[in-house]
Amino acid sequence: MFVDVLIEKIKEKNNPSVIGLDAKIEYVPSFIREEAYEKYGKNIKGVAKAILTFNKYIIDAVYDVVPAVKPQLAYYEMYGLEGLQTFYETCRYAKEKGLIIIADGKRNDIGSTAQSYSTAFLGKTEIDESTKEATFDTDALTVNPYFGVDGIKPFIEDCKKYNKGIFVLVKTSNNSSGQIQDMVTQGGKSIYEIVAEYVEDWGQSLKGKYGYSSVGAVVGATYPNQAKIIRKILKSGYILVPGYGAQGGTARDVAHSFNSDGLGAIVNASRSIMCAYQSDMWKGQYSEEKFYEASRAEALRMKDDINSVL
Amino acid sequence: MFVDVLIEKIKEKNNPSVIGLDAKIEYVPSFIREEAYEKYGKNIKGVAKAILTFNKYIIDAVYDVVPAVKPQLAYYEMYGLEGLQTFYETCRYAKEKGLIIIADGKRNDIGSTAQSYSTAFLGKTEIDESTKEATFDTDALTVNPYFGVDGIKPFIEDCKKYNKGIFVLVKTSNNSSGQIQDMVTQGGKSIYEIVAEYVEDWGQSLKGKYGYSSVGAVVGATYPNQAKIIRKILKSGYILVPGYGAQGGTARDVAHSFNSDGLGAIVNASRSIMCAYQSDMWKGQYSEEKFYEASRAEALRMKDDINSVL
Numbered sequence: 001m002f003v004d005v006l007i008e009k010i011k012e013k014n015n016p017s018v019i020g021l022d023a024k025i026e027y028v029p030s031f032i033r034e035e036a037y038e039k040y041g042k043n044i045k046g047v048a049k050a051i052l053t054f055n056k057y058i059i060d061a062v063y064d065v066v067p068a069v070k071p072q073l074a075y076y077e078m079y080g081l082e083g084l085q086t087f088y089e090t091c092r093y094a095k096e097k098g099l100i101i102i103a104d105g106k107r108n109d110i111g112s113t114a115q116s117y118s119t120a121f122l123g124k125t126e127i128d129e130s131t132k133e134a135t136f137d138t139d140a141l142t143v144n145p146y147f148g149v150d151g152i153k154p155f156i157e158d159c160k161k162y163n164k165g166i167f168v169l170v171k172t173s174n175n176s177s178g179q180i181q182d183m184v185t186q187g188g189k190s191i192y193e194i195v196a197e198y199v200e201d202w203g204q205s206l207k208g209k210y211g212y213s214s215v216g217a218v219v220g221a222t223y224p225n226q227a228k229i230i231r232k233i234l235k236s237g238y239i240l241v242p243g244y245g246a247q248g249g250t251a252r253d254v255a256h257s258f259n260s261d262g263l264g265a266i267v268n269a270s271r272s273i274m275c276a277y278q279s280d281m282w283k284g285q286y287s288e289e290k291f292y293e294a295s296r297a298e299a300l301r302m303k304d305d306i307n308s309v310l
Numbered sequence: 311m312f313v314d315v316l317i318e319k320i321k322e323k324n325n326p327s328v329i330g331l332d333a334k335i336e337y338v339p340s341f342i343r344e345e346a347y348e349k350y351g352k353n354i355k356g357v358a359k360a361i362l363t364f365n366k367y368i369i370d371a372v373y374d375v376v377p378a379v380k381p382q383l384a385y386y387e388m389y390g391l392e393g394l395q396t397f398y399e400t401c402r403y404a405k406e407k408g409l410i411i412i413a414d415g416k417r418n419d420i421g422s423t424a425q426s427y428s429t430a431f432l433g434k435t436e437i438d439e440s441t442k443e444a445t446f447d448t449d450a451l452t453v454n455p456y457f458g459v460d461g462i463k464p465f466i467e468d469c470k471k472y473n474k475g476i477f478v479l480v481k482t483s484n485n486s487s488g489q490i491q492d493m494v495t496q497g498g499k500s501i502y503e504i505v506a507e508y509v510e511d512w513g514q515s516l517k518g519k520y521g522y523s524s525v526g527a528v529v530g531a532t533y534p535n536q537a538k539i540i541r542k543i544l545k546s547g548y549i550l551v552p553g554y555g556a557q558g559g560t561a562r563d564v565a566h567s568f569n570s571d572g573l574g575a576i577v578n579a580s581r582s583i584m585c586a587y588q589s590d591m592w593k594g595q596y597s598e599e600k601f602y603e604a605s606r607a608e609a610l611r612m613k614d615d616i617n618s619v620l
Contacts, residue, residue, distance in 0.1 A: 022423070025437070044435065044443055074419055074426035078435050080445035084394055106419050106454070109384055110484035110552075113332070116384035125354065125388050127335070133354055135390035144416070146456050147482055148489030172457050174420035179458030183495045183504065191493065191501065198489065242420075 001208035002140060002165035003216070003238055006100055007263060009067035015303040016258070016310075018102060018240070019062055020270025021055050021090060022072035027274050028054045029288045048082035055090045058274060059097055061292035062299045068100035068139075070240075070268050091138055102240065103138040106169065108151045115154035117141075122155065122164040140165035142218055142240070145195050152202050156215065159206055165214040165238075168199045170230055173220025173243030182226075192226060196233040203237055210263065212238050219257055221249025221267065227256040231264070239265040245272030245302070255309040262310045273298050311518040312450060312475035313526070313548055316410055317573060319377030325613040326568070326620075328412060328550070329372055330580025331365050331400060332382035337584050338364045339598045358392035365400045368584060369407055371602035372609045378410035378449075380550075380578050401448055412550065413448040416479065418461045425464035427451075432465065432474040450475035452528055452550070455505050462512050466525065469516055475524040475548075478509045480540055483530025483553030492536075502536060506543040513547055520573065522548050529567055531559025531577065537566040541574070549575040555582030555612070565619040572620045583608050 010016050025033065025047045036050035059069065076087035091101050107117040119125050121141040124132035143155060143166050155166045171181055171192040181192040189197075196217060203213030213236040219227050221243035231239070239257040243249040244267050257265035276282045276298035277291035286294035320326050335343065335357045346360035369379065381404075386397035401411050417427040429435050431451040434442035453465060453476050465476045481491055481502040491502040499507075506527060513523030523546040529537050531553035541549070549567040553559040554577050567575035586592045586608035587601035596604035 024426075042437060042441070044437070044445070047435075047437055072419075072423060072426075074417070074423045074430070077430040078426040078445065080430070080435070081391065081394055081398060083445075084391055088391060104419075107384070107416070108454070109382075109416050110482060110487075113382060113384045116334075116382075116388040120384070120387040120390070125357075125390070127352060127354070127357055131352070135354065135388065135393075144418070144454050144456055146454055146479060146490055147484055148486030148491075150484040150486040169456060172420060174457055174460040176458030176460040177420075179508065180456055180501065180505065181458075183493075183501065185493045185495055191490065194493065195490065 002163050002214040003212045004208040004210060007210050009100060013067050015066055016265060017066055017267045017302055017306055018068040018070050019066050019273050019299060020070045020072060020268050022075045022270045023051045023054055023274060024075060029291050031289060044079055045082045048079045048086045052086040052089055056093055057292040058295050059094050061296040063097035063099055065299045068102055069094050070102040070104050073103060073105040101138040102140045104142045106142050106144050108144040108147055110147055111150040111154060114151040118154045118158045122162055123158040140167060142167045144169050156202060159214050165216060167216040167218050167240040170195045170199060170217040171219045171223050171226045173222045173247055193229060193233060196230045199237050200234050207236050212236050216240055221254045222247060224253040224256045231257055241265050241267045245269040251305045251309045254306060258310055267306055269302055312473055312524040313522045314518040314520060317520050319410060323377050325376055326575060327376055327577045327612055327616055328378040328380050329376050329583050329609060330380045330382060330578050332385045332580045333361045333364055333584060334385060339601050341599060354389055355392045358389045358396045362396040362399055366403055367602040368605050369404050371606040373407035373409055375609045378412055379404050380412040380414050383413060383415040411448040412450045414452045416452050416454050418454040418457055420457055421460040421464060424461040428464045428468045432472055433468040450477060452477045454479050466512060469524050475526060477526040477528050477550040480505045480509060480527040481529045481533050481536045483532045483557055503539060503543060506540045509547050510544050517546055522546050526550055531564045532557060534563040534566045541567055551575050551577045555579040561615045561619045564616060568620055577616055579612055
């Protein structure tokens with residue numbers, strides 16, 4: 001069961017946080033960039049290879065600190081086929097290091113098409129009746145709820161079959177998320193509350209031994225008041241919390257997504273970890289060549305910061 | 311302006327329809343499959359190559375009939391990196407044949423990440439300050455509205471800069487689409503009406519010479535009553551209509567998405583065209599070897615069917 005493995009890794013590392021691997025080429029130190037450009041050319045391929053090297057440095061620096069990584073698919077798609085090759089290899093490398101991989105793709109579509117997305121990231125692709133191959137083979141995927149349950153069912157079936165998880169968008173961290181998500185319906189509930197109820201319902205058949213479900217929710221750290229409400233609705237849903245760090249969410253803000261048992265949420269930080277070497281806090285202490293040590297220092301600081309409020 | 315080019319191609323071919331290229335390997339005739347398996351192996355690569363060959367046959371058979379094709383990204387992602395290579399090559403081939411390419415990815419995320427998706431499909435990727443490369447370089451992309459305007463702005467900027475378009479999900483064709491989309495808010499409007507109003511608003515800066523905007527909407531053929539309402543709200547939005555054919559939508563159903571000028575909508579059919587050779591209507595007349603002739607016959611039948619109600 002995905003959620004049980006997640007919880008056990010969180011406990012083992014005493015760290016409910018996940019590192020987002022969303023590298024733009026601007027984040028990559030120049031010595032890595034230059035080496036890749038020399039070898040592969042100053043083009044998309046060179047960029048994609050530089051990002052792969054960068055990701056491996058980060059993974060090497062944090063794999064004993066965090067339970068999971070969250071590569072954001074948009075940043076790999078931006079670099080085309082070479083970028084997606086880097087996504088694939090980053091996932092393989094992180095898996096070898098024992099990390100859980102949450103593919104952040106915000107995918108979804110109508111049922112038959114949702115099945116194809118599920119197959120791509122969680123399931124296995126049929127070559128013929130007797131042959132199947134895993135393609136991206138990540139451990140969990142973020143999904144969009146706009147289609148209703150038709151778009152969720154295929155993922156749930158694959159979660160059961162292959163021990164995988166999903167995190168459904170409930171309340172996103174951006175400024176305009178209220179334009180749809182905060183709309184109040186005639187029954188008096190907002191859309192994010194209704195979606196949270198759906199998520200709780202959808203997850204009933206995927207509850208693990210700690211009482212949590214492999215069907216989780218995405219709730220931005222930038223909305224602590226809504227997080228309080230959602231945490232109450234989601235009796236069993238694990239919450240993936242983006243928006244800590246560079247987006248402005250604090251440890252106090254993310255605390256609302258946890259339960260009193262110290263479980264129930266996992267907090268993501270991307271830029272603040274990847275670009276720690278450029279940040280005011282660390283740039284005096286670590287050179288660009290030692291950027292990964294700054295990332296590790298920031299990952300440890302974040303761990304302590306979050307644990308301090310639980 | 312994307313929407314002007316779309317309208318001109320629709321007029322030139324007298325055909326407001328688009329063919330979905332969403333091939334699963336089961337759709338591909340066995341002679342194509344076997345040839346690909348012999349050459350590349352009975353594996354993901356063989357499958358991806360078979361689908362590329364299949365797509366090229368379909369494109370060759372219909373490029374003078376339809377203005378556009380709509381490859382569904384989920385089906386390519388399902389076949390991993392090889393599948394995405396097929397997506398890329400299918401787009402290049404369709405473009406050479408003068409077809410408009412609507413990438414059906416239902417992508418979106420918070421602003422900075424939405425920018426990366428936009429860059430991937432509509433824009434150009436920065437290598438450094440002076441070098442940019444187009445990656446997937448499609449003409450339009452379907453996008454999900456759940457994040458509100460933050461998630462839409464980056465696409466709109468790229469639509470302006472690169473003459474591209476987007477189609478925002480308003481009312482999707484699946485059974486459970488009402489779970490969120492039909493929720494009625496305290497102001498008395500449903501979510502799909504509110505999203506339609508947003509789409510109309512978002513598209514104001516992208517209106518072309520025929521009065522339509524490059525910011526369009528997705529409205530399923532399976533909901534003709536809602537389509538009537540949405541058509542009234544969307545004064546300038548072009549509507550992409552999935553759900554005709556295999557999903558059960560008829561020409562009469564899709565008619566509601568058009569305006570009295572015969573413009574305002576483009577209707578998609580995927581399975582009914584790709585698998586025409588297996589359908590009750592055509593399988594007596596075309597052998598599996600001539601599957602593409604069945605696809606052409608069905609594309610022509612669909613064109614007449616839709617034009618008959620406009």
